[in-house]
Amino acid sequence: MTWTIVVGVKQVPDADEVGIDPDTGRLDRASAPAVMNGPDQHALEAALTIRDQVGGELYAMSMGPPNATSILEEAVAMGCDDAVLISDRAFAGSDTWPTSLTLARAAEALEADVVLCGEETTDSSTGQVPPGIAAHNGWAQLTYAEAVDARPDEDRLVARRDVEGGHELVAADLPVVVAAAFGEFPPRPAPLHRKIYGENDFEPTVWDAEDLEIEDEVGLAVSPTSVGSMETVQPVERKSEVVDDVDDLAAAVEEVFA
């Protein structure tokens, strides 16, 4: 039996290119180019690894604005068979609860056996969406996965999970949601012919909230959390004393322990 594998990818501002607005001192995200969330690239590689093991179809899905198509083209170039863009103004203001609901419904619609996601996104860093997808669907989950091993004969996926001070091997029944640990699945380069196909000929399927029958369950109104305020973090006051030689540094250390 082959598996249907779905990888969730998100478009984020390129963290390396985010500048600071000189007037407000705030991060200027608008000026940064939009790229695929780095951890999702590793999830995509993990998805390709599983497809290599068991065969089957690999879909990318992204919830985002129409221009998120570019990261789906990239996913297709890297090896996804097809991709779905989930886009609707109704999603605006969604926190992790409706976001994970949306992705959970899409994964169901795609009849996923395995859903892969990056462990978190570089723009919001909650890490809550992969377990949220699993929770909405009542599926198993494997977070902080450092290695994956498909066991199609058992209808299970085994992952090595990073835990504090060690690791564990966990087998999960299908369907399962996997959050791939960042850094553990360095993405393979996309072959040129796939890049050309992705950029020139590929168009993702587009679904809106109505297609997923969740019009009344997404957006700001159903999001349990909201952002109350934002403050600039004040840097911790430091002495900022530059010393010239090692003796002075040793004296400073001794001062700490005096």
Add this chain to the structure above:
Amino acid sequence: MTDAIDVDDYADVWVFVEEHAGEVMPVSWELLAEGAKLTEKTGDDLVALTIGEAVDDVAAEAIERGADRVLAADDPVFEPYRADPYGAQFRAMVEERNPSIVLIGGTHTGRDFAGRVAVPTHAGLTADVTEIDVDEEGILQARRPAFGGDLLATILCEDHRPQMATIRPGVFEAAGRDPDREGEIVDVDVVVDESDAISDVLERVVGDTADITEADRIVAVGHGIEGDLEPALKLADALDAELAASRAAVDEGWIDGSRQVGQTGKTVRPDLYVAVGISGAIQHVEGMNKSETVIAINDDPNAPIFEHADYAIVGDLFEVCPALADRLTDQRAMEVEP
């Protein structure tokens, strides 16, 4: 659409006490201390939750460390940890008893199962929180770094309950023990059964990996070490310090991810933090800016780390580290001489 709830039906501050085979994660006691500050303001009870097998000692310790009451779910199905039985049990306890606030350690375990409680109860869940407070109406003010750490966002959950948060380990002081404290331990019904489990732990290997969040002294290495740990190890030895690293050094595979400091790693608060060959990206600084004294060694005079250091030396770490280690060893030798 979930029906609106009456937030007045919800009371008490819950703290999840995370244990694995009887070993309690230190963040649990940090959360009890913070939870106590919240209940002082709200007048609620501080309730600890223990989920595991034979967790009587853990429950008793939670009372000593500040809990008014402990809800204990004791069953072999909870050992070792799995997301599905933990999530289902925790959810059942929440639905039966209506807590107003639920605090969970932002460990891999806590961040793994918190969603399995928050999603079915339609609770507000805020991730990786570094500051908490509560207002006069009982609304939790959960603050977390945003956009790489330059901003602190306050996340609110006004119309849903419980107000849940995973809290970053190492940020708060742990609650102390008072053997004379008294409280109630309540055995709760276990609602999950092994036959319902959808996952299976085949193997669990947890070694004596150093917990850098508990270290008094840390020598942390960055990209500048170019894969050669020797100078930093020598310095760590001379200082009796734990070795830690920035994301760059972990990504290169030079050092284990369990020793990573920063937004995607751990928060540390040692007396002394020596940053060796670390440029000082904001994501890293966020994890070490609670250190008492920071020393930076870097050959780039423009490295941002210097803005976050008490003492800085512009120099080649391959020369500075061994020289500093020798100097400190000499000083110590002089001290012990009569």
